[in-house]
Structures are given as C-alpha cells and as structure tokens.
Amino acid sequence: MDRRQFLKWGSFLTVTVATGGLSACGGGDDPEPDTGNPENFNFVHGVASGDPKPDSVVVWTRLEGSNGKRPVVVRLQVSAQPDFPPPSLLVNQPLMALPDWDYTIRNKVTGLSPGTRYYYRFLLGNRPSTVGRTRTAAAAGTPLSQLRFAFVSCQDWNANHWAGMEELAQQDLDFIVHVGDYIYEAVPGGSRAGNVEDRHGVLQLPNGTALPDGSVYATTLDDYRYLYRSYRTDARLQALHAAFPMIAIWDDHEFSDNCWQDRQTYDSDDDLTPRTARRRAANQAWFEFMPADVSLDVNNPSFQNIQIYRSFTFGNLATLLMTDERLYRADHIISEQATGRAVGALYFVPAETLAAAEAQKIAAAGGTLTPVSMLGDAQRAWWQDRVGADATAWKLWANQLSLLRMQVDVIQAVARLIARALVLANNSLSSLESAIANALADDLRAAKTAGTYANLAYTALRNVLAQVGIDSATFDANIKPLIESRLPAIALLDRFILNADQWDGYNAERKNLMAFLKNNGVRNVVALSGDIHAFFAGQVMDDYDAATPAPVMVDLVTAGLSSNSLLSSFRSIVDNDQAFAALRELVYSDVGSTVVNTFDTTLRTFNAWLRHADSNAEGYTLVTLTPEKLSCTFHTLKPLEGGTAPALPATASTRLLEVAAGTADVSVT
Incomplete structure (x- = not known):
C-alpha cells in the first residue's frame, strides 16, 4: 500500500x-x-x-x-x-x-x-x-454551453415524504446543490403532527435532551451520527447520492434550530450559554457523512474547528459560492431575552424597532458590521473577493437563507380587510372600497400614535362614508361595531418583518453586499436559497427601505423537499395565538369548507419585488444555465396519500422562471 x-x-x-x-x-x-x-x-x-x-x-x-x-x-x-x-x-x-x-x-x-x-x-x-x-467540473475558462443541476433544502425525516428524491435521481444532471437542513436535530419534533410517510419510523436518539413540547434534540456526537445513519438508510436518498455529486452546505438544523455560532435558541435565554461541545459534535458528524472537500481540526478546541464555505468554477459559465450562515453569524439583532419569546425577536418583528437596534449595535462597534453580520468579517471578505474576481458569465450563490425582503404593513392590510367586509355587508359601498381602506388606514395610524383605540373618532372614514349618506348615528350603530370586532391589538398596528432569522434580520450586511455588487458592476448574480419551506423568486434590492430601491441580483428560493409548509406555520400562529387571531384572513380564509391560501397575496401586496410566491408547497428546483439565461423550474410535489408517498411522477405541478443575462429580474410563466 x-x-x-x-x-x-x-x-x-x-x-x-x-x-x-x-x-x-x-x-x-x-x-x-x-x-x-x-x-x-x-x-x-x-x-x-x-x-x-x-x-x-x-x-x-x-x-x-x-x-x-x-x-x-x-x-x-x-x-x-x-x-x-x-x-x-x-x-x-x-x-x-x-x-x-x-x-x-x-x-x-x-x-x-x-x-x-x-x-x-x-x-x-x-x-x-x-x-x-x-x-468532474469543466476546467476554468472552458467554453460551456450549458449546466444542468438541482438545488434542494429541508429534507425532514419526520414530515411529509421523500418521493421527490426518487424522482430527482432519474434526471440528467451535472450535480446537486444542497443548501442545508440535510437532517433535523429534533425528533420527532413538536411541530410535527404525524404527517409523515409510513416508510419513516420514529427515530430514537441514543442520548438527546427533552424539550417541553415532547421532542428530543440531538446533543452528543452519537446522537448526530445516529441521525445521519438513519437518514442514509433510505434507498431514495442513497440513489440520489449515487446518481450525482452533491455540493452541500449546512443551515441550522444540522446543529440546532435558529442557531448562531455555538448557541441554541429553544428557550428565550438559551443562547446565553455556549454549547461548544454540542456544536463540535454537530460539526464532526456533518464532516464524517458529507462528501465535502473540507478539513476538520479535531485538535482545535473551539467550535470553529471546520471551514465549510468554499467555491467552485464550471468552465467559463458559472462560479458557485457556498456560504456558511450559521457558524460565524452574530446574535440576532433583537435577542429573544428582550421579548421573552421568538415572536418579536425572530418572527413578526417591528421593522423600525429592528432597524434602530441594528443601527445602535453598529454605532457601538465604531461603524463596523461585526456585531450585525451573518457571514462574519473573514467570510464576507472572501465572498467579495470571489464574486468580484471570477470571470465566469454567472455567479451562483448557495445562500441558505432568503435575501428577499418579506414584510407586511398591518395597518394597510387590516384597513383593506375591513373595507372588503364593509362592502360585502353593504354592496352600495363597492365604488368606495379603496377610499374606505385609505381613510381607515389614516385613522388607524392616529390610533397607533395615541397608543390606544380609546376615543378613536374615525374622522377620515366618517368623511368618506358621508359621501353616500351614512351619518354619525348610522356609523356608530352599524359600521363602528363591525370595525372594532376586527381590530387587532394596538401593538400590531405596525410594519413587520416576518422572519429576522433570514437576511431581513441582517439588513446592514445585505446592503453592504449589494453595494459591492453594484459599485463593482458585478452582474448575473443569482442566489440559490432555501430554509423557509416555500417557493419564492424575486429581486434583491440595493436598499429595500429607499424611496426608489434598485434591483442588483435575483434570489430563487426552493421549498422544503420534505417539510411542513410556511403557510402551515403561519396558520398555526393565527389559529393558536389569540394576539394574532385578528390577522387570520391575511394568512388564509374559509370559503365554504375549503381553506384558501391568502398569504401569497398578502406577501405580494407588500413586497413589490416578489415575482413568485407559493407558501404552501414542498418540492425541489431544477436549473438549466446557459450563457444567455438561467431557466429555473419549481417542482411542487403531490401530498401524502394517507401515510404513503405518492407514486411517480411525484410532481403535481411545475412553474418555469427565467433570468435573462444582463438583468436583475425574474420572468414567470
């Protein structure tokens, strides 16, 4: 030998x-x-x-x-x-x-x-x-006419089904990009409702730590190894690995949900305590089971004993950057301790509060991005060096977490819902629906400023309704009760960021990266993202809060390959948290006995840069890349049939999106 x-x-x-x-x-x-x-x-x-x-x-x-x-x-x-x-x-x-x-x-x-x-x-x-x-990849500089690959995310053993893997293995691809959540550290997981295929039995960790919701999370190296071994027993995942080379990065669940560095966030004060041994165990198990060209230093006692961010070049056509958005990121801008729970810190965060807290951290650090960074200083410099230097036609960024702004202005949203309800109750108001919504929004802003609904006069709305003969007595008797039965808590009258664990929670660094691309004329940059359990596509702007934001690049977000959908998560919030019950119609409505997804429309309404939104899907994404365009097909999978994964073809529907070279926009067909 x-x-x-x-x-x-x-x-x-x-x-x-x-x-x-x-x-x-x-x-x-x-x-x-x-x-x-x-x-x-x-x-x-x-x-x-x-x-x-x-x-x-x-x-x-x-x-x-x-x-x-x-x-x-x-x-x-x-x-x-x-x-x-x-x-x-x-x-x-x-x-x-x-x-x-x-x-x-x-x-x-x-x-x-x-x-x-x-x-x-x-x-x-x-x-x-x-x-x-x-x-193998084509040598750098070699003229390439085409690349075909898939990118996937979020393959939970404990939710939905894995038929999409079997379907993917039959494709003709150059490689697979995995943007994270290859395993889920908690079993069976409190968010799981038994909606999982019967081929996947309940996992039992060798050690583990129990959570109040009844789930148990991986804690030791034996636990993490057990999860990878269990996942790899599935013949469909084995077939996918045997068919194509995989280029993988991790997200949070390879260690801990919504983690940062070596900190876990199951409780509001969890991340006050370093979990270095647990983080190192997660690092080692990922390293052992993933065919990645990286090194692990077992003699390095820190949790940063591995570097998995790296890049690939495919001829003259594409550079692929794989970034690590967990191991180096700073704490969430608003800590969970400040709110006592994830809502208000990670989810549904007031936009102005988030921006002010970020600005304060930057100022305290002398203007540096270090305390508000997702990539960390060294990785950010590496990203800028690689994306700016490579001379390929396209720059692909396997980015894990969506770069797209996702916000909702609750004042405007509620005003529109109530205006619609008033029109449905009195069809003679239909011509005034838009005016009613705008007037009510003005009145609600006054209530927000006052901090209370008490003594709200509805002056603007009364003036609009007076045009059709609705006097004060009629308003007080018929209109006001309908409005007040639908008002949310006064604290919800705000513009909210839906998920501050994504790039929306690290806005200053996102602006820094977009400014680098814009100022250096770097074009044809497309992010390949995941994590959020939904399909999205849209423009990444230089500054989403500017009066006239300019598009710089495109973000394509794949749904979870096997997961609960984003819609189901928000349905759970509005159905089970009374504070958000008044916002239910922004997420879904009941038409007869049919549940209608209204969340996609809500998101499109308040985020003009979104070109596609499907919050109620599981699936995968296929990409064909040529010098002229990137063609992307979102494959939405069929649901479970009882406890059985659907027979092939497992795809229920597809949506084709294209990014033309030289543009920072997406067309959807």
Whole structure:
C-alpha cells in the first residue's frame, strides 16, 4: 500500500491519485494491512460523491458492523466504465475505515480529467458496494454551453415524504446543490403532527435532551451520527447520492434550530450559554457523512474547528459560492431575552424597532458590521473577493437563507380587510372600497400614535362614508361595531418583518453586499436559497427601505423537499395565538369548507419585488444555465396519500422562471 498516495488521517481525508488509465493495484513497498475482519461488515448506507472540481472529486461510504473497534480495510475502485473492467481501473486502492470516524470513508480522488463522467465502488473483500456515478467540473475558462443541476433544502425525516428524491435521481444532471437542513436535530419534533410517510419510523436518539413540547434534540456526537445513519438508510436518498455529486452546505438544523455560532435558541435565554461541545459534535458528524472537500481540526478546541464555505468554477459559465450562515453569524439583532419569546425577536418583528437596534449595535462597534453580520468579517471578505474576481458569465450563490425582503404593513392590510367586509355587508359601498381602506388606514395610524383605540373618532372614514349618506348615528350603530370586532391589538398596528432569522434580520450586511455588487458592476448574480419551506423568486434590492430601491441580483428560493409548509406555520400562529387571531384572513380564509391560501397575496401586496410566491408547497428546483439565461423550474410535489408517498411522477405541478443575462429580474410563466 502506497502511503504517499492515500494516508492523510490528520484531517480525515484520504487522497488517492488516479493513474491516468493504467491499472492501479496499490503497489508500494508496504505489505497489505490487516483487513480487520471485513466479513463482519456491510455497506448499508450507500455511496456518495461530492465537491466536483476539474481534476478531483470526493467519494464516500460507510461500513456497518462490529469487530472490537478495529480498523477495517475497504478497497476503492474508480473507472470511466460502469462495469469496471480491470484495464480501465484508474484507482484500485485499499483504504482504511477507522472507528474514530464511525467507519466512514472520505477519499479525494485526484488526477482526473475535467468534465468527465466516472464510476466508483468500494469492496469488502469481494463484496461490492452500490456503484456510484459522478462527474468532474469543466476546467476554468472552458467554453460551456450549458449546466444542468438541482438545488434542494429541508429534507425532514419526520414530515411529509421523500418521493421527490426518487424522482430527482432519474434526471440528467451535472450535480446537486444542497443548501442545508440535510437532517433535523429534533425528533420527532413538536411541530410535527404525524404527517409523515409510513416508510419513516420514529427515530430514537441514543442520548438527546427533552424539550417541553415532547421532542428530543440531538446533543452528543452519537446522537448526530445516529441521525445521519438513519437518514442514509433510505434507498431514495442513497440513489440520489449515487446518481450525482452533491455540493452541500449546512443551515441550522444540522446543529440546532435558529442557531448562531455555538448557541441554541429553544428557550428565550438559551443562547446565553455556549454549547461548544454540542456544536463540535454537530460539526464532526456533518464532516464524517458529507462528501465535502473540507478539513476538520479535531485538535482545535473551539467550535470553529471546520471551514465549510468554499467555491467552485464550471468552465467559463458559472462560479458557485457556498456560504456558511450559521457558524460565524452574530446574535440576532433583537435577542429573544428582550421579548421573552421568538415572536418579536425572530418572527413578526417591528421593522423600525429592528432597524434602530441594528443601527445602535453598529454605532457601538465604531461603524463596523461585526456585531450585525451573518457571514462574519473573514467570510464576507472572501465572498467579495470571489464574486468580484471570477470571470465566469454567472455567479451562483448557495445562500441558505432568503435575501428577499418579506414584510407586511398591518395597518394597510387590516384597513383593506375591513373595507372588503364593509362592502360585502353593504354592496352600495363597492365604488368606495379603496377610499374606505385609505381613510381607515389614516385613522388607524392616529390610533397607533395615541397608543390606544380609546376615543378613536374615525374622522377620515366618517368623511368618506358621508359621501353616500351614512351619518354619525348610522356609523356608530352599524359600521363602528363591525370595525372594532376586527381590530387587532394596538401593538400590531405596525410594519413587520416576518422572519429576522433570514437576511431581513441582517439588513446592514445585505446592503453592504449589494453595494459591492453594484459599485463593482458585478452582474448575473443569482442566489440559490432555501430554509423557509416555500417557493419564492424575486429581486434583491440595493436598499429595500429607499424611496426608489434598485434591483442588483435575483434570489430563487426552493421549498422544503420534505417539510411542513410556511403557510402551515403561519396558520398555526393565527389559529393558536389569540394576539394574532385578528390577522387570520391575511394568512388564509374559509370559503365554504375549503381553506384558501391568502398569504401569497398578502406577501405580494407588500413586497413589490416578489415575482413568485407559493407558501404552501414542498418540492425541489431544477436549473438549466446557459450563457444567455438561467431557466429555473419549481417542482411542487403531490401530498401524502394517507401515510404513503405518492407514486411517480411525484410532481403535481411545475412553474418555469427565467433570468435573462444582463438583468436583475425574474420572468414567470
């Protein structure tokens, strides 16, 4: 065994050099190592490849078995032909699976040819694994006419179904981009309502920590390893990994929901305490199970013992930047301790309060972005260097969390709802519906300023209704009670940011990044985002709060591949939190016995840059990239049928979106 070729255990990434077409038999002066009883082991978690570069790719497998925690030798074979004839073997190399790394193998095969398909497999003695198929990237500068890839997010074992993976594996793709939430750390999870396919049994963590809602979250390295092992037992996920190389980044659930650095946020004061050991365990398990060309320093005692942000180049067509938006981010601008709960800090945050708190933190830091940054100073500088320097036609940013502003002006929204109700009650008012809404909005702003509805005179609205003969007595007897039965709490009369865990909560840094693109003339930048369990597409503006914001780039947001939808989350809030009950019609309405999604319309109404919104979907996204345009197809999956995943085709509907080169906008067909 040639140790120069393959031993690099310090960071647990073995490196094998392809022989350029000659049969690779191991060679070297060292004897074959002790095999470690390979007969006691099996391949039960499939194979995977990832991080394709012009001359290399990382391949992965894991051995399941027991031999007293001794190392086990497994042989890797790589060929340009799917049947692995001996003369075609580019790699035929023994590798060692160590119990320290949960018997996973991560091997970087170098010396490959650019833009080429390869096949790989592992052998335990004469027993082969599944055959994996992978492809290297085209060399930098090589003219490319097309790239085809998918990007996915949020594949919860505990919710919905995984039929989309089976469908994806049948596509003809160059690679898969995973923008995070590959696992979910909590089982079964308090937000789950039993809406999960029967192929997925209930997971039981070896250790774990219980939460008040009855769920248990991963706490130890054994817990996180258990989750990855469990997820990888699904044949559909195995098939997806075997079909294409995956380029993956994590989001929050690979560690902890809505996390930042090594802090968890299950309770309002959780993030006061560092959870360094837990964060390091999550880092190591991700590193062990993902075929990523990154290094983990186990001798580094900090939680930042791994760097997963990295970039890829595909000929002259595309640069792909993978950013880490959890490990370096500052605390949320408004801490949960300030509100005692996530609402008001992470969700449904008053926009002016958020902006003032951010400005205060920046001022206290001498004008730097450090205390309000999602990327952190070093990663932000790296992002600017890469996105500004690469000469490819397109810059793709695997960005995890949506860059799109998502806000609702409750005063205007409630005024419109009440105006509609008044018209429905009295059809003679239909011609005045818009005027009624505007007048009522003025009156509600007066109430907001006063801080109370007491003594609200409804002066503006009375003046409008007087035009059709509604006097004060009629108003007080018939109109006023209808209005007041629909008013929200006075504190809700505001403009709200819906999710401050996204880039809306790190607005100053978003403006900084957009200013960099704008000032340096960097065009054709498209973000590939996820996390929010909905499909969105729209323009990312230089400053969403400016009088005339200018578009700089585009954000495409994929729904959860297997998740609860964004709509269901907001339905839960308005149905179960009395403080928000008055806003129910902004989220959904009942028409007969049918639930109608009104949330999409609400979002489009108050966010003019949104070109597409579907808040009640699970699915995946396919992208075809050419020098002239980016074509993106959102695939919405069929729902569960009882407890069974739908038969193929699992796609219920598709929506085509296009971004023309040279523009910062999206067309939807």
